[in-house]
Amino acid sequence: MKLFQARIIGGGATFVGVGIARMAFTPLAAVAVHQGLWPTNAPSKIAAFLLIAYAAGATTAPWLLRKLKASRLLQISLFLSSLCLVLEALSPTVGIWLLTRSVLGFFGACLMVSGPILALSLGTPEDRHQTQFWTFSGIGLGACISASLIEFRSELIFMLIPMILLCFGLFTSSLYWAESPEPSLNSPTDFRVSLPKLLIFAYGLDAIAYIPATVYLSDYVSNELGLEVGNELWQLFGVGAIFGPYLATELSKRLGSATALHLAYLSKTLALLILASTEHIELLALGSTLTGACVPAIVLLTAAELRRILGTQLFSWAWSISTSIFACSQAIGALTMAFCFQLLHSYQPLFVAGTLLLMPACFLSFKSLQHQSS
Structure with missing residues (x-):
């Protein structure tokens, strides 16, 4: 090939x-x-x-x-x-x-x-x-x-x-x-080789925050802001998602994938904070675009970090496990948030929950960056 x-x-x-x-x-x-x-x-x-x-x-x-x-x-x-x-x-x-x-x-x-x-x-x-x-x-x-x-x-x-x-x-x-x-699915034969736990924990938290950042964002903009405004904001999410991988790749080249990943977590936290705290269309447009850019960027940069830390030979093993953790965390988060939404009938608390989940993810990505720099 x-x-x-x-x-x-x-x-x-x-x-x-x-x-x-x-x-x-x-x-x-x-x-x-x-x-x-x-x-x-x-x-x-x-x-x-x-x-x-x-x-x-x-x-x-x-x-x-x-x-x-x-x-x-x-x-x-x-x-x-x-x-x-x-x-x-x-x-x-x-x-x-x-x-x-x-x-x-x-x-x-x-x-x-x-x-x-x-x-x-x-x-x-x-x-x-x-x-x-x-x-x-x-x-x-x-x-x-x-x-x-x-x-x-x-x-x-x-x-x-x-x-x-x-x-x-x-x-x-x-x-x-x-x-x-x-490519072989190599698992480490040396017991000293392990997954970067801080990176994986942050990725798992991001998986839960993914739910309000995508599913409930689309529902919110369509159902509470009206179809016309909702369409425009969701399209801005799509535009951000197109540019997200490019920006992540460029930042990774200039700053390193660890720093770029930390910036992506900070940006996504800011985006969800905007969605949780305002109904002004201009700010919602910014939050929607930022969220769209960060969704694929975090996936890309997490994969880049795994490949950088563990090498190409162990990437297949690490990526399959990381995807499993992401998916399981997301499923648990989705069921929990669906239950909460049935009780609250409001989208804002879900955006707040996403913001609170991303704050420790930012801290973990920063600690991972410090660990890799030391």
Whole structure:
């Protein structure tokens, strides 16, 4: 597999795994409810199944990698994701979507593990800087497209057709491209080698803060600020998500990935603080854009730090475990916040909770930076 092919496959994997499987669900669910296909409580039920399946997929992915290898797992995940989208287009019922979004969640997590592992196994260290940008830009692209779908609300099937074609295109490309020497899922044989715990704890806290930063942000701007204003703010989130990986890569080159990651945590904390404390449209626009930029940036920089600290040989092992921790923390956080929202019926406390969770994440990232500098 050539380097440019690895970058396309890596970016496509994160785009499908997060962009289509998860972020695009927000506008698709809104359209289904608007068209009377679903009751109003259906999206929250399906989203819960999706998150639990994502956690299950991330937890199972290391075992699947050992059995199938990264390229085969990626191909199977893309193929089944494509079939699920076809089934959703043919039968947009709640029961079918509970099944398909669970499958998409499970294999979306597998794509988030296998795609970066496969893409970042090729090239020189300088090449990998660019590869990580292209790979994790898929998250930003998914956020941007999901934001655009909110603006262009058409029939559900017409929103799904481009996703189906893209998924099948990526699957076909992977059959021809992703047949190369496999990166191994090496676990450390030396007991002194371990995951950077501060970095992983911070990533787990960010996973919970991800819920108000994405799911409840989209609900908030659409339901409480009106559809027109909500569309504009969610599109700014998408614009931020497109530029986030680029800014993270540039900061990583100039300041180092540890410093860049600490700045990303500080920026996301500020963004959620803005969302929690004001209803002024200009400030909400700033908070939404900042949040969008930080979502993919933190994922990219965490992967970069893991690769820098542990080396390329152990990156596959570390990334699969980190993704599992992220997904499980997120599922627990989502269920807890859903329960709290049912009691409070207000979005602001959830933004406050996200801010409070990110404060120790900022501290942990700073301590990790100090530890790496000493």
